[in-house]
Amino acid sequence: MIATLALSSLIRHRARTALAILGVAVSAAMLLDMVMLSSGMRESFRSLLLSQGFQLRLSPKGTLPFDTEATIRSADSLVALLRSRATVAAVSPVLGGQLHFAVGNATLTATALGVDPAVQGDYELIAGHSPTAPDEVVVNDAVLRALGRAVGDTVRAAAGYDPQLRTLSGQRVLRIVGRVRFIYLALDQRAAALPIATLRAMNGPASAGRASLAMVRLRPGVDVDRERAALEAQLRTVTVISTSEALKQVDERLSYFRQLAVILGAVSLVVGFLLVTTLVTVSVNERIGEISVMRAIGVRRWRVVAQILLESSVIMLVATPVGLALGLVTARWLNSILARFPGLPERIDFFLFQPSAAWTALGLLALSGVLAGVYPSWRGASLPIATTLRQEAVG
Amino acid sequence: MSAIVDARALVREYRMGEEIVHALRGVSLAVHEREYVAIVGPSGCGKSTLLNLLGVIDRPTTGELSIAGERVDRLSDARATDFRLRRIGFVFQRFYLMQALTARENVELPLAEAGMAGTERRDRALDLLDYVGLRKRERHRPSQLSGGEQQRVAIARALANRPALLLADEPTGELDAYTGAEMIALFERLNADGTTIVVVTHDEDLARAAKRVVHMRDGEILG
Numbered sequence: 001m002i003a004t005l006a007l008s009s010l011i012r013h014r015a016r017t018a019l020a021i022l023g024v025a026v027s028a029a030m031l032l033d034m035v036m037l038s039s040g041m042r043e044s045f046r047s048l049l050l051s052q053g054f055q056l057r058l059s060p061k062g063t064l065p066f067d068t069e070a071t072i073r074s075a076d077s078l079v080a081l082l083r084s085r086a087t088v089a090a091v092s093p094v095l096g097g098q099l100h101f102a103v104g105n106a107t108l109t110a111t112a113l114g115v116d117p118a119v120q121g122d123y124e125l126i127a128g129h130s131p132t133a134p135d136e137v138v139v140n141d142a143v144l145r146a147l148g149r150a151v152g153d154t155v156r157a158a159a160g161y162d163p164q165l166r167t168l169s170g171q172r173v174l175r176i177v178g179r180v181r182f183i184y185l186a187l188d189q190r191a192a193a194l195p196i197a198t199l200r201a202m203n204g205p206a207s208a209g210r211a212s213l214a215m216v217r218l219r220p221g222v223d224v225d226r227e228r229a230a231l232e233a234q235l236r237t238v239t240v241i242s243t244s245e246a247l248k249q250v251d252e253r254l255s256y257f258r259q260l261a262v263i264l265g266a267v268s269l270v271v272g273f274l275l276v277t278t279l280v281t282v283s284v285n286e287r288i289g290e291i292s293v294m295r296a297i298g299v300r301r302w303r304v305v306a307q308i309l310l311e312s313s314v315i316m317l318v319a320t321p322v323g324l325a326l327g328l329v330t331a332r333w334l335n336s337i338l339a340r341f342p343g344l345p346e347r348i349d350f351f352l353f354q355p356s357a358a359w360t361a362l363g364l365l366a367l368s369g370v371l372a373g374v375y376p377s378w379r380g381a382s383l384p385i386a387t388t389l390r391q392e393a394v395g
Numbered sequence: 396m397s398a399i400v401d402a403r404a405l406v407r408e409y410r411m412g413e414e415i416v417h418a419l420r421g422v423s424l425a426v427h428e429r430e431y432v433a434i435v436g437p438s439g440c441g442k443s444t445l446l447n448l449l450g451v452i453d454r455p456t457t458g459e460l461s462i463a464g465e466r467v468d469r470l471s472d473a474r475a476t477d478f479r480l481r482r483i484g485f486v487f488q489r490f491y492l493m494q495a496l497t498a499r500e501n502v503e504l505p506l507a508e509a510g511m512a513g514t515e516r517r518d519r520a521l522d523l524l525d526y527v528g529l530r531k532r533e534r535h536r537p538s539q540l541s542g543g544e545q546q547r548v549a550i551a552r553a554l555a556n557r558p559a560l561l562l563a564d565e566p567t568g569e570l571d572a573y574t575g576a577e578m579i580a581l582f583e584r585l586n587a588d589g590t591t592i593v594v595v596t597h598d599e600d601l602a603r604a605a606k607r608v609v610h611m612r613d614g615e616i617l618g
Binding site: 001289290294297300384 | 444453473476481485487491496500503505508552
């Protein structure tokens with residue numbers, strides 16, 4: 001009976017109910033998006049760092065990986081030392097640089113990564129194979145498009161270019177053997193990977209035995225933080241950073257993003273709260289005569305409150321899944337816009353759907369919606385019956 | 396016959412800003428079982444205030460009030476609500492049916508609140524609608540009923556939990572003369588069947604139908 005009264009009250013004012021549901025759904029969508037935004041980049045970055053299973057990254061002392069052009073001296077002996085440790089499953093040295101491809105009279109510059117193809121963790125192969133010979137290179141679609149070449153073609157490339165003299169240095173003819181997607185590089189960033197020995201040779205003596213970075217994959221069960229501390233203590237010329245520390249750095253750099261998301265999320269919550277409060281208050285004010293009659297004929301106060309709360313709960317229950325769907329759609333749309341920021345890795349998502357966080361956020365909104373109905377419904381149920389009926393009769 | 400209503404020196408005062416309005420100035424009234432009492436008087440004389448006190452939807456400022464042997468002038472809200480549910484039937488001038496519910500559901504509302512099971516509740520509601528001549532209109536909503544029909548549904552609702560006292564506030568006030576006459580006949584039948592009735596009215600025909608008429612003026616009972 002109480003449920004019938006609650007539902008029929010909503011149905012009686014279809015347009016108002018629909019607008020309220022839409023309003024709460026928009027609020028829920030915004031809250032969900034903000035929750036997704038607050039944790040999205042961090043989680044996305046974490047999954048990116050861990051995607052190839054490397055938990056530690058070694059860079060020149062005092063630097064972050066690829067933050068400067070500094071390189072690690074005697075990288076080969078460092079790699080050999082690391083590989084000799086029982087705790088280490090794999091080590092992937094990486095040397096950063098540039099390749100200048102000759103295109104007619106012009107040159108086309110791309111980021112170059114010198115890697116050990118057997119253990120590399122920088123790219124995923126889409127077609128072809130990884131370099132197995134010194135003169136083989138893999139490139140991404142941006143390079144293929146710019147060069148107008150395909151897998152199997154050869155290209156002339158140089159490691160150095162003097163723009164004043166227009167001369168190339170460290171030239172080689174390389175054969176494109178694979179089409180790849182670089183994990184940590186932006187989608188539209190032209191990039192190529194070749195054996196680290198080849199890139200060192202092309203760079204000349206200055207690069208001999210050097211690497212920009214070494215990525216370390218530990219054996220299962222090894223304590224990452226303990227191993228990181230042990231390596232840092234043992235290796236004085238490098239900074240050892242674990243995934244969790246890298247995430248801390250990311251956290252610091254993204255803190256304003258999270259603050260913004262928290263503020264906007266809180267605003268969404270308040271908007272949802274006020275929307276339901278307003279709706280329920282209007283609904284109660286319209287029905288104070290009906291409510292007073294119910295009380296006069298013996299309907300208990302808490303039942304009247306329950307009826308009104310049921311109305312707000314139904315609005316929230318309908319609006320929440322609508323908001324969830326709306327939030328996911330808008331998150332995808334916003335993500336596609338933000339992903340166009342230059343320099344961002346392809347796999348970074350600003351909005352990451354995490355069921356637990358999403359349900360917590362939506363549960364919070366639903367709870368706030370129900371709580372928003374408590375005061376007006378209790379006020380309605382507490383109206384002085386005789387006075388209200390007299391005023392209604394006069395009105 | 397025992398007294399269903401035993402009101403002694405009821406005073407009801409309202410504060411309106413700085414001013415105190417004396418709505419009832421020491422009213423004493425006894426209504427016995429199976430009695431049919433009409434309270435009449437000019438507007439503002441306090442008859443509706445008295446009815447509200449008898450219906451336990453308001454409290455006297457001072458005085459004592461017993462209904463069906465129970466002191467009701469100082470009941471808590473929860474106990475007063477329960478008392479109204481089980482012992483009082485209300486009929487209002489404007490019917491005040493729940494627009495969302497059918498005629499039968501409106502009659503079922505106090506039965507459901509009293510905890511009566513579904514089938515029994517439905518049968519009781521249909522019996523009551525039968526009693527007021529509206530069984531065939533059980534599925535109609537208030538907006539599909541005439542004023543007289545709505546008032547008859549309201550009477551069936553008021554009788555749902557077999558109240559000790561039926562209170563009616565201007566029950567013919569919104570009805571035309573013909574429908575009003577039907578309502579008067581229904582009240583007479585109710586009383587003849589054993590229902591104790593107190594009705595507040597300006598309607599002389601309705602007052603004449605009562606077994607006793609109580610006149611009020613300026614918050615007091617005359618005579």
